[in-house]
Amino acid sequence: MCTHCGCGHDHHHTHDMSVSNERAIAIEEDILGRNNAIADENRAYFRQKQILALNLVSSPGSGKTELLTATILAAKAQLKMAVIEGDQQTSNDADRIRVTGAPAYQINTGKGCHLDASMVRTALQEMTLDNGSILFIENVGNLVCPAEFDLGEAHKVAILSVTEGEDKPLKYPDMFRAADVMIINKIDLLPYLRFDIDRCEAYARQVNPSIRILRTSATSGEGMDAWVKWLTVESALCNLE
Ligand SMILES: Nc1nc2c(ncn2[C@@H]2O[C@H](COP(=O)(O)OP(=O)(O)OP(=O)(O)O)[C@@H](O)[C@H]2O)c(=O)[nH]1
Numbered sequence: 146m147c148t149h150c151g152c153g154h155d156h157h158h159t160h161d162m163s164v165s166n167e168r169a170i171a172i173e174e175d176i177l178g179r180n181n182a183i184a185d186e187n188r189a190y191f192r193q194k195q196i197l198a199l200n201l202v203s204s205p206g207s208g209k210t211e212l213l214t215a216t217i218l219a220a221k222a223q224l225k226m227a228v229i230e231g232d233q234q235t236s237n238d239a240d241r242i243r244v245t246g247a248p249a250y251q252i253n254t255g256k257g258c259h260l261d262a263s264m265v266r267t268a269l270q271e272m273t274l275d276n277g278s279i280l281f282i283e284n285v286g287n288l289v290c291p292a293e294f295d296l297g298e299a300h301k302v303a304i305l306s307v308t309e310g311e312d313k314p315l316k317y318p319d320m321f322r323a324a325d326v327m328i329i330n331k332i333d334l335l336p337y338l339r340f341d342i343d344r345c346e347a348y349a350r351q352v353n354p355s356i357r358i359l360r361t362s363a364t365s366g367e368g369m370d371a372w373v374k375w376l377t378v379e380s381a382l383c384n385l386e
């Protein structure tokens with residue numbers, strides 16, 4: 146359950162207005178505990194197969210799917226990649242990924258505002274992933290709820306597009322604290338906007354001093370080299386373990 150937005154992940158409790166605060170906290174801890182246990186199983190599976198799993202989180206429309214299709218097209222000669230797509234509705238994003246030739250599995254969360262570890266476990270049972278590959282898990286577009294839910298990934302990667310405003314890391318600190326990497330996307334649009342990219346980076350470091358920051362344009366290709374290089378290094382580290 147995501148108690149913050151009352152997304153109704155756990156239907157029988159969230160709609161009961163008489164639930165006391167303590168009870169709500171106990172329920173939340175229980176749900177997160179169960180989620181974490183399944184996330185650990187997913188992580189063990191990834192480790193055994195030397196898969197680099199990344200959880201891509203952002204608000205809707207920051208360019209997660211565009212970044213993934215550009216990444217796959219740029220790197221498919223040297224990296225094996227697959228995608229799990231999370232959206233409330235439609236299989237549009239999985240369809241966009243499949244056009245690139247990479248396998249994609251679509252999860253629809255309905256009213257749910259984030260993926261959870263058990264949804265990913267179900268997807269893993271349906272997919273055949275190559276040893277040593279990279280699995281991108283594109284979360285539901287939402288800058289709040291996905292921060293709390295471990296899916297078993299090695300890293301959360303937060304994507305922030307320049308049209309969203311440079312103060313987002315301060316306004317949604319949980320997400321930028323949970324992420325190991327921030328990608329500032331759509332930098333091709335910077336000439337048309339008042340977006341202070343250095344200030345944005347400073348804000349992100351204010352909430353998470355160790356966050357790694359990359360700047361990309363998924364559409365022009367600028368900055369994609371550094372991103373693909375990071376993926377290559379991280380994937381190689383998984384293969385050494
Ligand atoms: N100019 C520009 N547009 C971009 C860039 N990346 C994505 N877009 C556009 O932004 C829009 C949203 O991109 P998506 O890839 O669908 O974004 P998303 O984060 O996957 O969206 P959800 O899955 O709905 O959360 C599309 O029209 C993209 O073409 C970029 O680097 N530059």
Ligand SMILES: [Mg+2]
Nearest residue numbers: 209210238283
């Ligand atoms: Mg998408």
